Amino acid sequence: MANRTIDAFFSKDEKLMADLNNLVSSKSEEIILCSVPNDSGESIDLTQGSSDLSAMTFTKHKTRTTKESKTNMRVLQRFTLKWVDSSSLGCFEAYRNDPYYAFCKICLVKICVARGGKSNLSSHLVTQRHCDAANKMKEVTLESESKISESPSQDKINEAELKICAWALENNVPFAAVDKLANVLRGLSIDTMLLQKLKLGRTKTTSVVAAVIASTHHDELVERMRADNFSIIIDESTDLSSSKTLAIVVRIMNKESFSANDQFYTAIEVECADHATLHAAIVAQFNRDNIDYKNNLRGFASDGASVMMGRSNSVMRLFKKECPDMISIKCTCHSLALCASYACEKVPVYLEQLMRDIYNYISSSPKRAKEFQRIQDIVDVKPLKILHPSATRWLSLEAVIKRNLERFDELNMFFSFQVKYDQNSTAIRILNHLNDPMTKPLLLFLNYVLSLINNVNRTFQSVDSKFFEIYNETKTLLAVVLGNLCREDYVMRFYKENVDAADFENFIKSPEEIYVGVEANQVEKSLEQRKKLIFKSICRDFYIELVKQILKRFDFTNPVIKTAASLNPQTFMELPNLNELMIQFPRFLEGIDKQELDNEFRRLKISVTKLNILETNMTWPQLLDVKTRNSLFMYPLLRNFIRFFLIIPHSSACVERIFSLYNANKTKTRNRLTSDTMNSILKAKNYVSEHGGASKIQLTKTMKIKFNKSMYKHHSVDYLQNSTIVI
Known part of the structure; x- marks a missing residue:
């Protein structure tokens, strides 16, 4: 049969069409059905004919499959x-x-x-x-x-911290040192193999400190002293083992920063402390290090002891014979302290004894200390401890007086209770002095005048160069004291016309006009007339003795310190020329053409004036570190000239700090340290401090060479056999 109706097709292939429709609806894909096969396998075209499916007929033709038709029949794949x-x-x-x-x-x-x-x-x-x-x-x-x-667990971290704390407790290490130890450990690249090979005990530590760190510091400093000019600051002291030690600090230029630095040179144990022995010990050390001190030594400073700075037989005089142009400076800080000490002798003796009695009475008994703290809590003030006046009285007396004045009412209340309930004779004596109407005005006066002296004293305890400030600072202090004591016209003539102040006693004010400070003056008004006169007389005698001591210990006619005063960076530009400096310091002109030096000074003045760069806090590096386009210094001769003044010392405070370190290390529990070991410790501490501390110090090439077995020869453990032992 050539043709058949679509009804016959659907009746025969109904199941096939239903399956196709279900597939289309489930996949939502467009499927075009072009033909359907019949029973004999021939293709039936469904795209032609009437839209009426019942009338539609199927046409037989052979199926033709092309590439395009295959592509259209494919299904696109989705990600699964x-x-x-x-x-x-x-x-x-x-x-x-x-x-x-x-x-x-x-x-x-x-x-x-x-x-x-x-x-x-x-x-x-x-x-x-x-x-x-x-x-x-x-x-x-x-x-x-x-x-x-690699990150450790919290338990391991806690265990490590526990062991470090146990080590600190076991060896009596201050807790503040543990803070620095942690920084050092963090800076180390520690692995397990390194820790296993780490061998560092008592002997090796001593050898590393002496033969590596201290030796490197000494070699580097000696090399600089051979090539450059320097000054020395010396002092002698006796430690707890009754050994006399001479400490030497060198003041030398740091060329990189154009500033002078104080470097610890050495500590020498001496049998006696006479001037000849001390001088011979210093010269012997210079000769061992092959230092030409006769040409390189420019300055000398020490305290006011006669063995050090005496006019006839002293260490300073012996060096003056060998170095005629050497500038010698008596320690400014010691001189000011002595001025205050002699002036305080004019104050009633009971005042200083009162300060000591108050401290001893409270600090000697924990019960009393607690009661005094309770009184401060009751009156709602911050609990403060009473300070003890030091025997040296450098700065301590002012601090003690200030603290007692801050708690004057509380002290009065405390000792009133002590007298009422304990009837202690010491408490009765202290309370009587506190109730004396003269006590508080005198303490207020001392608090005022000692602060004037100590402010200048602190200035010269600085590590910066202050040689050129000695004249102006001390003269200003003298002018202030004279202004409190003498008539104004005399003070103005002294300060402006540079008149001699030896006759100052002829121009003293009346007792009522003497200035004693704001607070002392207010309290003094409550005194009766007779006590007012006594109070002012005491203040006048204090001022007179203070002026005499300042005139005795500071020579304001000395051309060296007077001319050097013009080298202050803030006033240097006010000089018309450098003639006076050239005349006064001819030794500083070696290898410098005078005219070229003065030409550089004039160019510097023009630059500063033109640029208006001079400030109140201007420093020498800021003025003279200027370079040209060729990276050369613009004022090389001025730099060479000024550098000599920067290395001249102004006090011996740096040596006092050395002895403080000495006593902090050689204690009762470490009294077996020999002088050689202490010398190495001080040198090593100086080196570590100069290089940023223990956490930043690096192993240099020089240290690598020294870090070998021969370092044990420098410091044998046999040093313990000849030292004292704590029983």
């Missing part, structure tokens, strides 16, 4: 999450904007899967881009995992 279950495809995920793409989490690209499906993903895994990204990610992962594995 089941694919990533495979370990090899775990790096893929669905692309967020298109279901026909997958996204690679390793190389961060999208891959089309619409035509190839899962095979496209497998092909992507072997591409060069994916392999490079996978290798890089693997390295990062391994590194992060290694860091995580």
Whole structure:
């Protein structure tokens, strides 16, 4: 039968058509049915004929399959999450904007899967881009995992901290030192092998300090002293083992920063402390180090002891014979302290004894100390401890007086209770002095006048160069004291016309006009007339003795300190020329052309005036570190000239600090340290401090050479046999 109706077709192939419709609706894909085969296998065309299916007839023709028709009949493939279950495809995920793409989490690209499906993903895994990204990610992962594995647990950290604290307790190490120890440990690259090979005990520590660190410091300093000019500051002291030690500090230029530095040179144990022995010990040390001190030594400073600075037989005089142009300076701080000490002798003796009695009475009994603290709590003031006046009285007396004045009412209340309930004779004596109407005005006066002296004293305890400030600072102090004591016209003539103040007693004010400070003057008004006169007389005698001592210990006619005063960076530009400096300091002009030096000074004045760069806090490096376009210093001769003044010392405070370190290290529990070991400790401490502390010190090439077995020869442990032992 050539033709048959579509009804016959549907009745015969109804199941086939239903399956096709279900497939179309479930996949939502467009499937075009062009022909359907009949019973004999021939194709029946469904696209032609009437729209009425009942009237439609099927045309027989042979099926023709083309490439285009195959493409149209294909279904587009979507990404399926089941694919990533495979370990090899775990790096893929669905692309967020298109279901026909997958996204690679390793190389961060999208891959089309619409035509190839899962095979496209497998092909992507072997591409060069994916392999490079996978290798890089693997390295990062391994590194992060290694860091995580190396990071210690909190328990291990706590255990390490516990052992360090136990070490500090076991060896009586101050807790403040543990803070620095932690910084040192953090700066070390410690691994297990290093810790196993670390061998550092008592003997090696002593050898490293002496033969490596201290030796490096000494060699570097000696090299600088051979090549450059320097000054020395010396002092002698006796330690707790009754050994006399001479300490020498060198003041030398730091060329990098154009500033002078105080460097510890050496400490020499001497049998006696006469001037000849001390001088011979210093010269012997210079000769051992091959230092030409006769040409390089420019300045000398020490305290006011006659053995050091005496006019006839002293260490200073012996060096003056060998170095005629050497500038000698008596310690300004010692001189000011002596001025205050002699002036305080004019004050009633009971005042200083009162300060000591108050301290001893409270501090000697924990019960009394607690009661005094309770009184401060009751009156709602911050609890403060009473200070003890030092025997040296450098700065301590002012601090003690100030503290007692701050708690004057509380002290009066405390000793009133002590007298009422304990009837202690010492408490009765202290309370009587506190209730004396003269006590508080005198304490207020001392608090005022001692602060004037100590402010100048603190200035010259500085490590900076203050040689050129000695004249102006001390003269200003003298002018202030004279202004409190003498008539104003005389003070103005003294300060402006540089008149001799030897006759100052002829110009003293009346007792009522003498200035004693604001607070003392207010309290003094409450005194009766007779006590007012006594109070003012005491203040007048204090001022008179203070002026005499200042005139005795500071020579304001000395051309050296007077001319050097013009070298202050703030006033240097006011000089018309450098003639006076050249005349006064001819030794500083060696190798310098005078005219060229003066020309540089004039150019500097023009530059400062033109640029208006001179400030109140201007320093020499700021003025003379200017360079040209060729990186050369613009004022080289001025630099060479000024540098000599910067190395001249102004006090011996730096040596006092050395002895403070000496006593802090050689204690009752460490009294077996010999003088050689102490000398090495002081040198090593200076080196470590100059290089930023223990956490920043580096092993230099010089230290590497010294770090060998021969370092034990420098410091044998046999040094313990000849030293004292604590029983």
